[in-house]
Amino acid sequence: MSIVTWNVNSLKVRFPHLETMIKDCSPDVICLQETKTEDANFPLADIENLDYFASYHGQKTYNGVAILSRERVHEVQFGIPNFEDNQARVVAATSSTGTRIINVYVPNGEAVDSEKYVYKLSWFRAFIEYVRSTAKTYSSIIILGDFNIAPRGEDVYDPEAFHEKLLCSDQERTLFEELLGLGFLDAFHERTESSERFTWWDYRMNAFRRKLGLRIDHILMTESEFNRCAEVKILKEFRKMERPSDHAPVMATFM
Amino acid sequence: MSIVTWNVNSLKVRFPHLETMIKDCSPDVICLQETKTEDANFPLADIENLDYFASYHGQKTYNGVAILSRERVHEVQFGIPNFEDNQARVVAATSSTGTRIINVYVPNGEAVDSEKYVYKLSWFRAFIEYVRSTAKTYSSIIILGDFNIAPRGEDVYDPEAFHEKLLCSDQERTLFEELLGLGFLDAFHERTESSERFTWWDYRMNAFRRKLGLRIDHILMTESEFNRCAEVKILKEFRKMERPSDHAPVMATFM
DNA sequence: GCTCCTTAAG
DNA sequence: CTTAAGGAGC
Numbered sequence: 062m063s064i065v066t067w068n069v070n071s072l073k074v075r076f077p078h079l080e081t082m083i084k085d086c087s088p089d090v091i092c093l094q095e096t097k098t099e100d101a102n103f104p105l106a107d108i109e110n111l112d113y114f115a116s117y118h119g120q121k122t123y124n125g126v127a128i129l130s131r132e133r134v135h136e137v138q139f140g141i142p143n144f145e146d147n148q149a150r151v152v153a154a155t156s157s158t159g160t161r162i163i164n165v166y167v168p169n170g171e172a173v174d175s176e177k178y179v180y181k182l183s184w185f186r187a188f189i190e191y192v193r194s195t196a197k198t199y200s201s202i203i204i205l206g207d208f209n210i211a212p213r214g215e216d217v218y219d220p221e222a223f224h225e226k227l228l229c230s231d232q233e234r235t236l237f238e239e240l241l242g243l244g245f246l247d248a249f250h251e252r253t254e255s256s257e258r259f260t261w262w263d264y265r266m267n268a269f270r271r272k273l274g275l276r277i278d279h280i281l282m283t284e285s286e287f288n289r290c291a292e293v294k295i296l297k298e299f300r301k302m303e304r305p306s307d308h309a310p311v312m313a314t315f316m
Numbered sequence: 317m318s319i320v321t322w323n324v325n326s327l328k329v330r331f332p333h334l335e336t337m338i339k340d341c342s343p344d345v346i347c348l349q350e351t352k353t354e355d356a357n358f359p360l361a362d363i364e365n366l367d368y369f370a371s372y373h374g375q376k377t378y379n380g381v382a383i384l385s386r387e388r389v390h391e392v393q394f395g396i397p398n399f400e401d402n403q404a405r406v407v408a409a410t411s412s413t414g415t416r417i418i419n420v421y422v423p424n425g426e427a428v429d430s431e432k433y434v435y436k437l438s439w440f441r442a443f444i445e446y447v448r449s450t451a452k453t454y455s456s457i458i459i460l461g462d463f464n465i466a467p468r469g470e471d472v473y474d475p476e477a478f479h480e481k482l483l484c485s486d487q488e489r490t491l492f493e494e495l496l497g498l499g500f501l502d503a504f505h506e507r508t509e510s511s512e513r514f515t516w517w518d519y520r521m522n523a524f525r526r527k528l529g530l531r532i533d534h535i536l537m538t539e540s541e542f543n544r545c546a547e548v549k550i551l552k553e554f555r556k557m558e559r560p561s562d563h564a565p566v567m568a569t570f571m
Numbered sequence: 572g573c574t575c576c577t578t579a580a581g
Numbered sequence: 582c583t584t585a586a587g588g589a590g591c
Binding site for chain 2: 580
């Protein structure tokens with residue numbers, strides 16, 4: 062059993078990359094962010110041709126999330142319940158084995174102290190409450206996606222330069238810790254020794270070539286899942302391709 | 317000796333098509349319209365690599381004309397002298413054999429009775445006066461380009477439907493006749509029997525596949541040149557290519 | 572940088 | 582339908 066999270070930055074543009082990833086890895090579940098596709102234009106037939114079911118929730122230009130799965134999922138839920146939000150950032154579903162999967166695209170926040178940063182914090186607080194209530198119903202949960210938070214200094218190519226900067230501020234990191242405190246493990250961090258930790262490299266300034274990345278895409282899981290989790294890998298080769306997403310996929314494999 | 321006119325609808329996008337045309341036809345002179353390239357971005361080195369000199373006059377987004385030539389040309393002139401116009405629509409030059417070449421991109425006119433139609437008519441009147449004065453100095457002249465006028469019913473796929481419509485209105489056709497009256501022959505019309513007369517097919521509604529075209533790109537010449545003109549061909553195959561211009565090149569060959 | 576949308580022009 | 586610009590967002 063394996064599960065992937067990938068911010069594709071346009072599903073339409075990245076469809077060939079997704080096909081390659083599926084041929085190479087054949088994950089059981091794929092959580093996509095930034096599909097940037099209205100539901101009416103979602104490439105459902107193409108996804109089905111690749112032998113996946115799809116639960117998707119999108120809008121044009123911005124955001125958009127989807128869960129692709131080999132097996133049919135159930136209890137599909139879009140957005141954060143009881144939280145007004147016109148942005149398509151969350152889709153949750155229960156796998157055939159009963160694991161609750163929450164696919165999330167946390168707001169970027171633009172810059173510390175911007176209006177969007179305030180929105181990011183309040184959005185993430187609402188998300189934490191949603192997870193807290195989910196944890197009352199499900200014992201086995203995987204939360205994965207683009208969190209737009211680099212949890213620790215080692216998750217940033219230049220921790221000094223990023224001190225209190227967006228993606229790294231104390232407020233963001235404290236909220237991330239609060240989420241983990243609900244009973245989740247940051248699986249890559251706990252399972253992987255590698256110093257190659259980054260999942261995102263800015264398109265600008267040759268950041269990828271220069272190895273200037275951050276780790277902002279995460280797979281969090283309850284202890285039950287973590288005990289079965291054999292490996293978490295960052296599929297960096299997909300950031301090397303022609304016309305890549307700025308994010309690499311992250312894959313967790315279970316026993 | 318051969319000369320080509322081609323509205324490329326972006327020189328940048330159509331550069332590979334231009335290369336193919338040059339390999340296939342190797343014209344001595346190529347007159348381009350709608351290069352849509354500022355002079356600073358004109359691909360001069362690439363043109364020189366193809367063994368052409370270039371006289372160009374462009375702007376971003378719209379218009380832009382260029383004369384490419386195997387031999388150096390002289391007396392290069394941009395625009396209509398003494399006519400204020402911020403649109404790059406005319407370049408003229410004298411060939412090594414003394415023929416005056418006028419490359420023109422006539423305003424489209426949007427729709428009969430629009431403001432742009434009024435501009436088109438006054439622009440074309442100024443152009444006629446310019447040609448009249450040129451004819452006093454040069455005995456051998458070729459005017460070629462996108463005239464945005466279909467001179468006769470047979471130049472339109474549905475003459476009835478286009479009655480008094482843009483590109484076919486009496487006012488436009490009368491001005492075209494007035495230009496010919498200065499001593500020019502519409503070489504394709506005079507030299508070619510073929511019923512395949514069209515040079516432009518709208519990108520929309522599969523116009524090319526459905527053979528819904530117009531003849532709006534012309535090569536006009538003084539009698540001296542016409543007597544040497546062996547053939548005028550519409551290079552329709554370039555409209556069949558991948559990512560084509562909406563116009564086909566038109567080529568005149570001289571003895 | 573890269574993606575998207577909108578607008579403008581044809 | 583195709584092109585290009587301009588602006589937002591990341």
